[in-house]
Amino acid sequence: MLQLALIRQQPDFVKQRLQVKNFDASAAVDSILLLDEKRKKLQLELESSQAGLNAISKEIGQLMAQGEKEKATAKKLEVSRMKTGLTPLQQGLDLADNQLQEILVSLPNLPAAAVPPGKSPADNVTVREGGKKPVLPSGAVPHWDLAKRYNLIDFELGNKITGAGFPVYVNQGAKLQRAMIQYFLDFNTTAGFVEYQPPLMVNEDSAFGTGQLPDKEGQMYFATEDRFYLIPTSEVPLTNLWRDNIVKEKDLPIKMTAYTPCFRREAGSYGKDVRGLNRLHQFDKVEIVQLVHPEKSYAALEEMVLHVERLLVSLQLPYRILRLCGGDMSFASAITYDFEVFSAAQEKWLEVSSVSNFETFQTNRMKIRFKDDQGKMQLLHSLNGSSLALPRILACLLENNQFSGGIAVPEVLHTYFQARTLSPGPANP
RNA sequence: GGAGAGAUGGCAGAGUGGUCUAUUGCGGCGGUCUUGAAAACCGUUGAAGGUCAAACUUCCGGGGGUUCGAAUCCCUCUCUCUCCGCCA
Structure with missing residues (x-):
């Protein structure tokens, strides 16, 4: 607001x-x-x-x-x-x-001065690219075929027990995902983010606080009996932890991280973009959130961008960083950087992180304030970013790292995954 | 699910119709004392709107009502605690 x-x-x-x-x-x-x-x-x-x-x-x-x-x-x-x-x-x-x-x-948030004008994703500006696109072996296939061949993810089982967009991760697929979660969380806590396990359902006030309501009413799952919303991202519960708080200036910045599943109805999505892991109703994500002094929020934003970039570099994935144009930005954001990784078999860029500064837009709704050195009440700035959204990282890892003898696991995950490669596994129900 | 008790400032906790302009304690901040610190003592310390500043108004879990007047009485919702039941 x-x-x-x-x-x-x-x-x-x-x-x-x-x-x-x-x-x-x-x-x-x-x-x-x-x-x-x-x-x-x-x-x-x-x-x-x-x-x-x-x-x-x-x-x-x-x-x-x-x-x-x-x-x-x-x-x-x-x-x-x-x-x-x-x-x-x-x-x-x-x-x-x-x-x-x-x-x-x-009214949506004002875009910052650095936001490029534009109407569609085509007007986004590429800030920089990194990593190297792999040369795939002949016969390389997209991740949904690999998921089947190696028995990592079962989409049909998910269809049966819930519906489309709720995949079941199996065996090494489940383990690789767990390894990534643990690695991402460790990466964040090492950088000073405090780990939380927040509730996965929030009340109306919380959904309003971060800007999901009233703007995105239809995009969230809603439990009518208790009037709770399933979180679309852990940004919602994490930022709301500080709702109605007057923070001490010496306690700034507040840095938080959490792993949670995220739930999105994705009403209106259709067609080729929803294939495989590309767009799901339930997916795992590790998030970072910061509450900072208003004069330091743009420095914090750059720091978060570098942080996410380092994480992607460590996974050895080809990526690019985009500065979103005004038309592609979210309701609450003042400036947003998107991170995309190149999924080599689909030959597609997939968004795996979105790092934003909301300035006072969220904190004004939530009344998250501090008393400055003049004794004056001021709103803090809130920022958040994904580090990272797991399914698309997984899709990219599978596709880019396939070779004749299996699928290579990135070095940083070896100890977490307790193996260097994925190999075909046993059958599902 | 059943029965009971509660929700008051950062925290603890008094206040059951009329200077409540919310007692007191702890904590925080400032000061005295001290080489420095602790202790002790003194002072100060909620938010929003409004104003140059003040006056003033609102806020005692949320909403509604009674009254000239409500933290206090009534209705309602939400939440918390205790006991019982069920249960990972």
Whole structure:
């Protein structure tokens, strides 16, 4: 949620920045300014009346204490009459407040100055590439064929017990995934991120806090009986751990990491992009989240980008880093870098991480603040990134590392996986 | 699932209709003393809106009600704890 003060002070700047996200905010910003004026006027009027009432009520109390019952009764009548005039004021104020809030939460975050304009993924800017695309042996196949041949993942079993997009990892497939989770978590905690195991379901307030509600209502699984949402990413519970908190400046930055499954309905997805591990309803991800001093968030962003890049380098995967254009960025983000790895048999780039600075957009909703050295209350900046999304990393590893005798496991995973290669395994049910 | 008890400031914990403008303790911050520290003592210490600053308004789990006046009474929801039942 944008800060009202910013809209008040620089309405034209807000409109102009949101155009980079292809969002026409003219009408919304103008309504906000009008409603804000209206609200202030009503509030002033209401509060001065309330002050008067409060004073008389206090007098009544004193008169009662002195036993002056008649005078008190007279005052009571006076106050009841005044009170009826207050109701419409209160209602008007509540209405203006609600309308203001409703428009305010519908506005996306402003893109940072460095965000390139653009409408589609084609307008994203490649920041840099790394790693080397492999030369595959003849007869190389995509990961879904390898998954079958080596008995690593069973998509049909998943279909049976749940539905499409819920694969069952088997044997070495399950073990390799576990090895990666452990390696990624160790990589993050070594860099100072504190490990958490958060709940996988969150309430409405949490989903609102990070910006999933109301924007992405239909994209989350929802347990109607208890009104809980299955998390689409651990960013949601991790960031919300600090909701309604005033953090001590000396405790900054707050760095967190977690492994969790993630659940996404992916309503509207179809066709070739959903083949194999490319797009799932449930997938594993290791996430990093930071809450930092507002002046340090862009340094923190660069640090996180380098951190994820080092992780990809250690896995020896060909990757590229994109700076997303305004049109491809998420609702809550001020700037986003996407990491893609090249899945050699599909000949496709797959997004495996997205690192974003949300500035105060989330913390304003969640009221995560600190007191600066002047004693002034300020909102923190929140950032997060994947490190990493597992299925697509797995897809890429399988495809890129296949050779005649098996599939090579990257060196950094050898001790975690307790083997150097994948070999064909036993049959499933 | 059944029965009971609760939810008050960073934490503990008083307050059952009228200066509550929320007692007190701990913690935090500042100071005195000290070579320095501890102890002791003194002072200070919630948030939001509003204002140049103040005044002022709102907030005692959420929502609603009674009343001139609600932390306090009523309704309702949520959550927590204790006991019983079930259970990994």
